[in-house]
Amino acid sequence: MSALASVVGRSRVDVHTFDGPVLAASAWPALNVEGRRVGVFASSADNGDVLLEIVKRADLVKVFHRHPGHVLPSLPLARLAVRSPRVARAAGRWHLRVAIRDKEMRRQLTPVRTRTVTVSNRWYRAMRRPNCQLITWPVTGVTLRGVRTADGVEHVFDMLILA
Amino acid sequence: MIDLDATLEKIQDNQWGLGDFDWDSPGAESIRPDQRDALKQFMGDLVWIEHIGARGFAALAAKAEDPTLAEIYAWFHAEEQRHANAELALMRRWGMVADDEIPEPDVTMRVVVEWLDRNAETMPLGGLSTLIAMLEVCLDGALVTFLLDEVDDPLCHDVFAHINADESRHLAVDFHVMEMLGMRPWVRESLRLAASVANPRLLLGIALFIPVIGQVREKVEGMGLSADRLHRAIRRFDEVGSRSPYTRRYLPYVVLRQHARLVVDRRQPYGAIADRLGQLTRHVPKRVLGPLPEWVDSLTSRPTA
Numbered sequence: 001m002s003a004l005a006s007v008v009g010r011s012r013v014d015v016h017t018f019d020g021p022v023l024a025a026s027a028w029p030a031l032n033v034e035g036r037r038v039g040v041f042a043s044s045a046d047n048g049d050v051l052l053e054i055v056k057r058a059d060l061v062k063v064f065h066r067h068p069g070h071v072l073p074s075l076p077l078a079r080l081a082v083r084s085p086r087v088a089r090a091a092g093r094w095h096l097r098v099a100i101r102d103k104e105m106r107r108q109l110t111p112v113r114t115r116t117v118t119v120s121n122r123w124y125r126a127m128r129r130p131n132c133q134l135i136t137w138p139v140t141g142v143t144l145r146g147v148r149t150a151d152g153v154e155h156v157f158d159m160l161i162l163a
Numbered sequence: 164m165i166d167l168d169a170t171l172e173k174i175q176d177n178q179w180g181l182g183d184f185d186w187d188s189p190g191a192e193s194i195r196p197d198q199r200d201a202l203k204q205f206m207g208d209l210v211w212i213e214h215i216g217a218r219g220f221a222a223l224a225a226k227a228e229d230p231t232l233a234e235i236y237a238w239f240h241a242e243e244q245r246h247a248n249a250e251l252a253l254m255r256r257w258g259m260v261a262d263d264e265i266p267e268p269d270v271t272m273r274v275v276v277e278w279l280d281r282n283a284e285t286m287p288l289g290g291l292s293t294l295i296a297m298l299e300v301c302l303d304g305a306l307v308t309f310l311l312d313e314v315d316d317p318l319c320h321d322v323f324a325h326i327n328a329d330e331s332r333h334l335a336v337d338f339h340v341m342e343m344l345g346m347r348p349w350v351r352e353s354l355r356l357a358a359s360v361a362n363p364r365l366l367l368g369i370a371l372f373i374p375v376i377g378q379v380r381e382k383v384e385g386m387g388l389s390a391d392r393l394h395r396a397i398r399r400f401d402e403v404g405s406r407s408p409y410t411r412r413y414l415p416y417v418v419l420r421q422h423a424r425l426v427v428d429r430r431q432p433y434g435a436i437a438d439r440l441g442q443l444t445r446h447v448p449k450r451v452l453g454p455l456p457e458w459v460d461s462l463t464s465r466p467t468a
């Protein structure tokens with residue numbers, strides 16, 4: 001599932017309505033995000049490395065992420081844990097509890113139905129940074145200026161990234 | 164019964180945002196000085212009721228077994244938040260709150276927020292969805308119609324036309340879920356429900372719910388809402404639910420319908436009990452409650468962020 005489809009959950013939202021650059025995360029080394037407001041559509045924690053780099057440089061990053069999976073720390077034992085879904089889920093819950101202190105963000109990042117397991121040290125580190133916001137509201141549209149969510153708010157950006 | 168896939172699509176096709184309204188358009192001056200204080204109190208409570216409702220839908224989204232229903236609840240969670248945001252924006256338009264100010268919840272509302280923050284996930288899906296349905300019927304049928312009779316501001320009417328269109332879809336899903344759950348074997352479902360209600364935290368929640376409902380009724384009656392209007396709203400809850408034989412026998416629906424009848428009938432001793440509980444709740448010291456949970460920060464009256 002593409003980053004946009006996983007967040008939006010419908011096909012009618014056209015990301016190219018946005019009057020600014022819309023880029024793939026793979027284009028990261030060429031991106032200039034310094035001092036910019038960046039909207040990131042993230043389908044999973046796979047791009048934790050890229051996200052952390054963006055968050056370090058950008059002025060403000062909002063991550064649109066609706067179906068969080070289990071995220072394990074990048075440790076040798078964690079790689080073994082991935083092989084057992086039950087152990088992986090337990091380890092993922094522990095990692096979330098340890099890595100995210102904000103109760104509401106922890107609730108937002110708690111997997112409900114998703115069983116995906118990702119190994120990343122940087123996903124939660126990126127989320128913890130004060131200039132990074134997690135948005136779990138459904139996306140209702142992409143506008144000229146940014147992204148509109150179902151809570152009625154339009155988030156204004158200089159650039160959108162599909163991670 | 165409704166088609167959940169078609170309903171989800173309809174929900175997604177009928178989205179609106181705070182940016183769709185001109186919050187500086189003429190009409191704000193139509194709020195009379197004599198109604199300002201009571202209206203501020205009423206709107207503040209409405210914002211909190213919607214915000215609490217949003218939290219309820221978040222818990223339902225996590226509990227629903229059907230993925231389409233879970234997705235619908237996730238959208239309803241956001242829509243209730245949008246309603247709270249829009250009502251807050253109306254308050255800002257009328258000069259009742261400053262730009263980033265959130266109305267201070269009274270102690271009873273604070274206790275509910277605190278309880279919900281800790282326990283929303285423990286509530287059984289059937290009980291919570293039925294409770295939300297009953298509150299939405301009262302909100303739509305009594306409180307909002309009363310507000311629109313009192314306020315002449317055209318923008319307020321426009322905003323609530325959008326809110327009511329959302330609420331009618333919420334109600335359709337609420338009654339669908341009650342009917343669906345009512346189709347399950349009655350004895351097994353009732354035993355399961357009784358087992359979940361035996362949870363002390365849940366019992367505390369039910370005990371909290373009684374004074375809150377009583378206080379809201381007291382406040383709106385104080386503003387001039389006739390008891391007749393509340394009776395009509397409850398009758399609607401009764402009538403719509405009774406159309407289906409499965410909803411009619413569904414235990415949470417039966418219990419909450421009876422409770423609703425008690426709330427509006429002041430001749431019953433229930434009213435005195437609710438009033439006393441309300442007085443007790445008002446005496447809970449604020450310092451016991453601590454700070455408001457983080458999810459309250461998501462309230463905003465600004466169309467853009």
